[in-house]
Amino acid sequence: xxxxxxxxxxxxxxxxxxxxxxxxxxxxxxxxxxxxxxxxxxxxxxxxxxxxxxxxxxxxxxxxxxxxxxxxxxxxxxxxxxxxxxxxxxxxxxxxxxxxxxxxxxxxxxxxxxxxxxxxxxxxxxxxxxxxxxxxxxxxxxxxxxxxxxxxxxxxxxxxxxxxxxxxxxxxxxxxxxxxxxxxxxxxxxxxxxxxxxxxxxxxxxxxxxxxxxxxxxxxxxxxxxxxxxxxxxxxxxxxxxxxxxxxxxxxxxxxxxxxxxxxxxxxxxxxxxxxxxxxxxxxxxxxxxxxxxxxxxxxxxxxxxxxxxxxxxxxxxxxxxxxxxxxxxxxxxxxxxxxxxxxxxxxxxxxxxxxxxxxxxxxxxxxxxxxxxxx
Numbered sequence: 001x002x003x004x005x006x007x008x009x010x011x012x013x014x015x016x017x018x019x020x021x022x023x024x025x026x027x028x029x030x031x032x033x034x035x036x037x038x039x040x041x042x043x044x045x046x047x048x049x050x051x052x053x054x055x056x057x058x059x060x061x062x063x064x065x066x067x068x069x070x071x072x073x074x075x076x077x078x079x080x081x082x083x084x085x086x087x088x089x090x091x092x093x094x095x096x097x098x099x100x101x102x103x104x105x106x107x108x109x110x111x112x113x114x115x116x117x118x119x120x121x122x123x124x125x126x127x128x129x130x131x132x133x134x135x136x137x138x139x140x141x142x143x144x145x146x147x148x149x150x151x152x153x154x155x156x157x158x159x160x161x162x163x164x165x166x167x168x169x170x171x172x173x174x175x176x177x178x179x180x181x182x183x184x185x186x187x188x189x190x191x192x193x194x195x196x197x198x199x200x201x202x203x204x205x206x207x208x209x210x211x212x213x214x215x216x217x218x219x220x221x222x223x224x225x226x227x228x229x230x231x232x233x234x235x236x237x238x239x240x241x242x243x244x245x246x247x248x249x250x251x252x253x254x255x256x257x258x259x260x261x262x263x264x265x266x267x268x269x270x271x272x273x274x275x276x277x278x279x280x281x282x283x284x285x286x287x288x289x290x291x292x293x294x295x296x297x298x299x300x301x302x303x304x305x306x307x308x309x310x311x312x313x314x315x316x317x318x319x320x321x322x323x324x325x326x327x328x329x330x331x332x333x334x335x336x337x338x339x340x341x342x343x344x345x346x347x348x349x350x351x352x353x354x355x356x357x358x359x360x361x362x363x364x365x366x367x368x369x370x371x372x373x374x375x376x
Contacts, residue, residue, distance in 0.1 A: 004069070004105040009059040015041065017068045018061050022095050026151075033145040033276045039245075040093075050237035051128040054079040056117060059093070060109055062102050070096035070103065074110040076117050077128050079232040089114025089376075091124035092132065095152075096159070103159040111376040123168055123230075123373045125150060130231055131242055135171045135346055135369025136160070143366060146276050146307060148345055150369070160372050168373035169229050171346030176361040178306075178334045178342060182327075183360035190328040193321030198261025201329045206252055214243045216265045217257075224312035229348055229371070246309075249275075254306070254333065256326040260317070267322035269330065270310040273303045273339070304340040311344075311354070323357050 009018050019040050026032035042048040044059065055077045062070030075090040091110045096103045111122045126134045133150050138157045145151030182190075193199040204213045215236070222233040234242070249272060256269040313322050334342070346369050347354050 002101065002105065003064055004102050005063045006060050006070075006105050006109040007063065009061055014061060015044070015059070018059055018071050018093075021061070021068055021071050025095060025097065029151075029153075031142065031144050032151045033147055033149075035147075048241075050235070050241045051132075053237070054232075054235075055128045057128070058113060060106065062096065062106050064099070064102060069099065070094075070106050072106040072110055074113045075126070075128055076114060076119060077232065080230055083232045084230065086121070087119045088121045088123050089117070089119040090126040091122060092127050092134075094125055094136075094156075096156075098153075098155045098159075100159060100162060103156075104163055107163060107165075111374070115376050120376060121373060122376050123371055126230060126371060129234065129238065130225065130228070131246075135371055137367060138170075138370045139368040140366050144276055146274065146343070146345075148307065148309060149367070157370070160370075163374075165372035165374045168371040170349045170371075171369040172349050172355065172365050173346055173367040173369075174344040174355070174358050174363045175366050176342055176358060176363040178331060178340055179361065180335060182331050185360045186324045186328050186331070189321040189324035193325045197266070197317070197320060197322075199258050199266060199320075199322055199325045201325070202257045202259050204252065204255075204257060206247055209247060209252065209255075210243055213257075214239060214247075217268050218242075220265050220268060220314050221310065221312045223315050224318075228351070250309075254330075254337075256329050258322050258326050265314065266317045266320075267313040267326055268310065269308065269323075269326045271306050271308050271330065271342075274305040274307045274343070275303065304338055306334060306339045306342045308342055308344040318353070327357075 007014075009015055019037050022032070023034055044052075044057065046052045055075055057073060057075050059073045060071065061068050071093060072091050072095075073093045075092060077088075077090060080086075081088055089110060091107065094106065096106060107122070114122055125136050126132070133148065135150065136156055137150060137152050141152075141154050190199075209217070218234050218239045225231045226233070250270065251272065254271045254273070256267075256271070257265065258267040260266045311323065311326075343366070346367070349355070
C-alpha cells in the first residue's frame with residue numbers, strides 16, 4: 001500500500017514547505033550548504049527567471065503521515081532537447097528521507113509528468129541551464145559542499161540504484177594547493193602564448209561587464225561549452241539574468257580575462273572566494289541577520305579558499321596556452337590575496353583536456369557527481 005502522497009506545489013505555504021525541507025533533513029550536517037530562500041523562489045518566478053521561457057517546470061512535495069518528507073522539480077528543457085534531439089524530462093532539487101517508498105513516488109511522479117509531455121527518458125539532477133546545480137554526490141560525502149553544488153548523504157545513491165537508474169555521466173571536481181611559485185610548465189606555455197598570439201590579461205569593471213563585456217564572455221562560453229553534455233546556448237535574456245544574480249557576488253579582480261593581439265576575448269576564468277561558511281551561518285535566509293554573515297564572508301572574511309566557477313577557451317584557441325596564461329595570472333593574484341587552496345566546479349569526467357590541465361598543480365580529484373538516467 002502506498003502511503004506517500006505526491007502533490008504539485010501550488011500555494012505559498014507549499015512553496016515554504018518545499019524550501020524548508022532540506023534544512024530540516026540536514027540540520028545536523030556540517031557539510032550541507034543551503035540555497036538562499038530567495039534564490040529558490042526566484043527560480044520559479046517568470047519575472048525573475050528568463051530561463052522559464054525555454055522550459056516547462058513543476059515543483060512537487062511528498063507527504064507521508066502528515067509530514068513533508070520529500071521534494072523534487074520536473075523540467076522539460078525545450079532548448080536542450082531541441083539542441084540534442086532528445087525527449088528528456090529532467091529532475092532537480094531532489095530531497096527525500098531514507099525511505100524507498102518516498103524516493104520512488106517522487107521520481108515516478110516526474111517520469112509520469114514528463115511522459116504526459118511526450119518525453120521518453122528521465123535524467124538528473126540537472127537544471128534548465130549549466131548555471132543551475134547539477135549532479136548527485138556519489139563520493140566524498142564528508143567534504144563541505146559549496147553554494148554552487150548539491151550536497152546529499154550516501155543513501156541517495158543507494159536509492160537511485162535500487163530504483164533502476166543507470167549512470168548517464170559523471171562530473172569531477174579538482175582541488176589543489178596554490179603554489180608559491182608558478183610551475184615552470186605553466187610559465188613556459190604562458191610565455192609562448194604571449195609571444196605567438198599576444199595573449200594578455202585585461203581587467204573590466206562590473207559596470208563594463210554589465211553593459212557590454214558580459215555579452216562577449218557568454219558568446220565565448222556558448223562556443224566553448226557547445227560539445228558538453230546537455231548544454232544549450234545562453235540567450236541574451238538568460239545572460240542578463242546570470243549577470244544580475246552572480247556578478248554582485250564576485251570580485252572582478254578575481255575574473256581572469258585573456259585577450260589576443262587583435263583585442264578579441266580568447267579565454268575567461270571566473271573565480272571567487274569560497275563563502276560557503278557565510279551561507280551556512282545565514283541558514284539560507286537573508287533576513288533578519290543572514291545578510292551580515294554573507295557580507296562578512298564576501299567582504300571581510302579571511303577565507304583562504306577560492307572557487308573556480310567557470311573556465312572557457314575560445315575553440316580555435318584551445319591548446320594554444322591561453323589557460324596557462326590565465327592560471328599564471330591567478331596564481332600570482334591568489335598569493336597576493338592570501339588564498340591557499342582552490343577547488344573547481346564540477347567538470348565532466350570525459351573532458352580529458354580540461355581535467356589534464358591541472359597536472360602541474362598536483363591536483364586531487366574530489367566530489368564525484370552523477371547524472372542518472374532511466375527510460376520511461
